Amino acid sequence: MITWVENQAHTKAIAQNAFFNSLLNGEMSREEFARTQRQFFFAVRYFSRPMAALMARQPSSSLRKGLVHNLMEEHGSAEDGSRMDPALSHDLTFVRFLETLGAIGPGGLDREGASVRAFNTSLMGTCLMEPVEMAFGCLGVIEYVFADLSALIGQAVVNRGWINQIRLVHYTLHAEIDRRHAGDFFEVVTEAWDSGSERRRLVEEGVHLGLHVFNRLYEDLWQEARLTP
Numbered sequence: 001m002i003t004w005v006e007n008q009a010h011t012k013a014i015a016q017n018a019f020f021n022s023l024l025n026g027e028m029s030r031e032e033f034a035r036t037q038r039q040f041f042f043a044v045r046y047f048s049r050p051m052a053a054l055m056a057r058q059p060s061s062s063l064r065k066g067l068v069h070n071l072m073e074e075h076g077s078a079e080d081g082s083r084m085d086p087a088l089s090h091d092l093t094f095v096r097f098l099e100t101l102g103a104i105g106p107g108g109l110d111r112e113g114a115s116v117r118a119f120n121t122s123l124m125g126t127c128l129m130e131p132v133e134m135a136f137g138c139l140g141v142i143e144y145v146f147a148d149l150s151a152l153i154g155q156a157v158v159n160r161g162w163i164n165q166i167r168l169v170h171y172t173l174h175a176e177i178d179r180r181h182a183g184d185f186f187e188v189v190t191e192a193w194d195s196g197s198e199r200r201r202l203v204e205e206g207v208h209l210g211l212h213v214f215n216r217l218y219e220d221l222w223q224e225a226r227l228t229p
Contacts, residue, residue: 137206
């Protein structure tokens, strides 16, 4: 299953879309990048909510276990679950990234825009209403590709002199842990995948959906940033 997911991620490579091309080739300015990231904050802050909704649909503790672990890390848990540090919750590490970037002005954060709201409500609708195999495929592939995208963004902002390597915080964290998070999602639907039945097709559709909405989010955030006066 992971081999198939990786092939799909390469075929529909988010890292080659307009957002990443513009970031890497120098077309995107620091202020435009900051605009995209101020909006991306709302996706970071929201992501644990559809995850929690999906967890609530699982009938047994064994099926909930991987999601519980992921949710704890989203809220600042150490990798071994031995302690909780609220300062390490992912929304707060992202705020620190924005502060380091100089992206938060006197007026604070922006209001949530249409692009990130569409992404968030798509994930919530999938996790609440669609078959669970589709929901796990959707969230799993987003975690899977975000590991590489985090590393790419982190290296880009360092190379362009916007942030020092040691002050990356959020993107360094996600480059390290999100493949493991993805593994937790995909482990739950291993049986569905191995069945080769309709349930496997649902996992596949979820992966395609996740790649689509995540790619769309980056494309739309870049478009919004360019059009902002």
